[in-house]
Amino acid sequence: AQSVTQPDIHITVSEGASLELRCNYSYGATPYLFWYVQSPGQGLQLLLKYFSGDTLVQGIKGFEAEFKRSQSSFNLRKPSVHWSDAAEYFCAIQGAQKLVFGQGTRLTINP
Amino acid sequence: SQTIHQWPATLVQPVGSPLSLECTVEGTSNPNLYWYRQAAGRGLQLLFYSVGIGQISSEVPQNLSASRPQDRQFILSSKKLLLSDSGFYLCAWSVREGGYTFGSGTRLTVV
Numbered sequence: 001a002q003s004v005t006q007p008d009i010h011i012t013v014s015e016g017a018s019l020e021l022r023c024n025y026s027y028g029a030t031p032y033l034f035w036y037v038q039s040p041g042q043g044l045q046l047l048l049k050y051f052s053g054d055t056l057v058q059g060i061k062g063f064e065a066e067f068k069r070s071q072s073s074f075n076l077r078k079p080s081v082h083w084s085d086a087a088e089y090f091c092a093i094q095g096a097q098k099l100v101f102g103q104g105t106r107l108t109i110n111p
Numbered sequence: 112s113q114t115i116h117q118w119p120a121t122l123v124q125p126v127g128s129p130l131s132l133e134c135t136v137e138g139t140s141n142p143n144l145y146w147y148r149q150a151a152g153r154g155l156q157l158l159f160y161s162v163g164i165g166q167i168s169s170e171v172p173q174n175l176s177a178s179r180p181q182d183r184q185f186i187l188s189s190k191k192l193l194l195s196d197s198g199f200y201l202c203a204w205s206v207r208e209g210g211y212t213f214g215s216g217t218r219l220t221v222v
Contacts, residue, residue, distance in 0.1 A: 043201060044155075044201065090154065098157055098170075099203070099211050
């Protein structure tokens with residue numbers, strides 16, 4: 001069965017600083033990987049997804065993620081965060097007709 | 112266009128009362144449908160998924176059940192709610208490997 005681990009429960013960065021959120025996965029086949037963002041009390045919004053091809057994926061809101069098969073990772077990055085990026089971020093893996101999420105990383109932005 | 116409707120947005124129910132949450136999808140046929148729960152401060156847990164009418168797969172044994180009476184309708188139910196059923200419930204749909212679209216969620220508080 002597939003699984004996802006997000007090692008960091010809570011991260012705080014200053015506005016304008018760079019960001020990297022970690023995601024490690026376990027799956028026996030080539031994974032389909034996703035990053036979602038959830039603002040407080042809201043549903044989920046897809047930031048980006050990886051199915052195949054170029055391992056560096058560009059998403060919305062200036063986010064990107066890099067798939068590294070050798071490290072079983074799919075880390076999310078942004079060169080310069082904005083106060084509006086404060087939210088909960090979820091990495092997810094699709095396999096066997098279902099989407100499994102990590103526990104999430106809460107991002108706080110300092111002014 | 113493809114849309115997903117989930118209601119109600121918030122619900123407060125006493126312990127022991129029944130529950131029925133409904134999710135409907137528009138603009139697509141034969142989608143895979145999913146129910147997720149997010150407990151306070153925790154990640155998203157897959158509860159049920161369905162690949163067709165009347166076909167329900169349960170991920171976690173619990174006090175809840177799901178039904179799919181029509182192609183684009185997915186219902187989450189309980190005969191008697193427990194305090195531990197409180198949480199944020201999200202419905203989602205997908206078409207093959209096309210990614211997942213989430214509803215806006217129902218916040219359930221059992222008192």
